[in-house]
Amino acid sequence: MITTRDIAERLGVSVSTVGRALSDDPRISEETKFRVRQAASEMGYVGNRAARMMRGASSNVVALVIPDIRNSFYSTIAHQLSKNMQAEGFQLMLSETDDDRMVELRHLRELSANRVAGVIIVPTARPHGDSVKLLRTLPHLQLLRRHPALGSQWFGVDDHEALRQATAHLVELGHTRIAYMGGPEELPTGAERLRGFRGALREGGLPDDAGRTELWPPSSVDHGRRATRRLLDGPDAPTALVLGSTQLTLGVLEELSEQGVKVPGELSVVGFGDEPGFSWWGPGLTTTGLPIQEMATGCALWLMRRLKTKPDNDGPYTSVSLGSLVLRGSTAPPGAATTTSGRG
Amino acid sequence: MITTRDIAERLGVSVSTVGRALSDDPRISEETKFRVRQAASEMGYVGNRAARMMRGASSNVVALVIPDIRNSFYSTIAHQLSKNMQAEGFQLMLSETDDDRMVELRHLRELSANRVAGVIIVPTARPHGDSVKLLRTLPHLQLLRRHPALGSQWFGVDDHEALRQATAHLVELGHTRIAYMGGPEELPTGAERLRGFRGALREGGLPDDAGRTELWPPSSVDHGRRATRRLLDGPDAPTALVLGSTQLTLGVLEELSEQGVKVPGELSVVGFGDEPGFSWWGPGLTTTGLPIQEMATGCALWLMRRLKTKPDNDGPYTSVSLGSLVLRGSTAPPGAATTTSGRG
């Protein structure tokens, strides 16, 4: 690898001069700068950021720690972040936790060893104590999920309100047996969404046993399929279903299509998130849309500013986005239309 | 930030002893090791990889340079890579080019400055000369697309054969007016797929004007919608459509659903790639499935081995995967069934 020293020797100048010429120091004559740049280019010199970091410069890498990049929810966030940070000269590191706290810890250790400038994290249900310690030493912000022990910046969705609205929509249509499928209660988001669901039932004057809930680890399409089979096979099948997880929604849609369940005739469905395909599934999926792009951009801008300026810590910043119900064809009063979701 | 020196001072030993204790050097007594580890843990010491890199150690970061992570094709690759590399202690850097050669160059410059251990790249149509130079200095492999000037390792799909099969399927069904939509010919993949399409028409004994082609930058769903509108509005509409891009396919499906085109009655469709949702779109989308996971795993393993061992350069390695036609309901003889893709 070519160093400033190699360039210096070739030109018969000192390393200092080369370094200064490359950083466009005003003290260096234009002629020297030109010669240095010329030589650097010819020799294929590329500055060594590791060396620069040792002199106190900070890294230009921000890490995104998420459960699974295949979830288009997270890939959209990754894209938006990457786009916003590129303008500021930052690179994006991607760490997938698979919702495993030990994997999360391993990643945070690596990120810390690599001295990343900042971290944007969707924490696992119960991060390891060491993960919390490490995060405390790093400029970071929590996305979507908020771990209480961390007490730091958070960009999230009003999960409670989102599911309250989704459920209320079904209650207003006249449904009285409504099922909910979402992530586990351990996850802050899972708990909030469930609370929103139950709250809406209560507000609608429905009895406690009107709601039936299935909580699954949310990161798997397959769990959505299995939960759906249980729902359909069980006794006293509900007339409506609300979802609190995008991955589960994908599984539900597959299973309902496969089994040829009539939507919204036999079952009204409100999905979660808005993936490509939700609009063309069966009669079109009514779903809880989330302002992902705006959130991601918000995160990027906040972190960029945080990294460029001093900590200026006047308490943790919090930003709560609102979901919005996207009305399509998959919801109707109980026993109304009979559009099928299957292939007919 | 805590350094080995801080630990050394606290314990009254030298930095060497600390460094050796932490790297489990057999020359250090067990008692000292214990005390050092204890102190390191208490003080929250995290090794500085930048410093280690300066002593000749290589980085543990591999970069993935792709057009757009939102494309689930690439997010699947990113996931699989990340998973495979994690076992070997590598981290993944994500660089999106948006198919812009200047953005690609900027990323490669950054990656090089950060001294990433290796690069997995889906090159843009015509990489900048400097990008080629930079890649030559880095352990890397090309994915999907192969830039001739680079002449390096390549993991790709037999694009020609994939589209030949997809098109042949339609020819066998009796279609004589077949349209193709894919990426631009500048892209190696675009050119190969188009060649496969034309080849299949020729083999099927169809006249040259039987095929109608629309080439668009592939990275946009919106282009797919626009191309579909042009196709449907134009005179002499084809009875079948083959696709050579996942993103275009997504747009096509949306537009066909919206316009209520009867598939496969009015139009038979063969998609490209296999996204969640393709199976439940209209009558189920017949599509060209790609062995993404296997490819990604192959890449990861190859690069890991390449990084762990010496260059052992006995010519560039090449791996060609085969696509496979996934038969669903969206293809039929011309004018046969009349299942609709719309909401009815």
Added chain:
DNA sequence: TCCAGTAGTGCTAACGTTAGCATGAGGTGG
């Protein structure tokens, strides 16, 4: 003529870690 100022460049130390060599204590065998 001499000094101050300035433009342009060089020297050196420092960042945190590691590897090679040096050191010193203690033990063993001749």
Added chain:
DNA sequence: CCACCTCATGCTAACGTTAGCACTACTGGA
């Protein structure tokens, strides 16, 4: 009792870059 060996640790240099200070050769003013 000394030579030699081993064990445990210390010292120092080096990686590539940058910043502070030092130095030289001019220029211009007194």
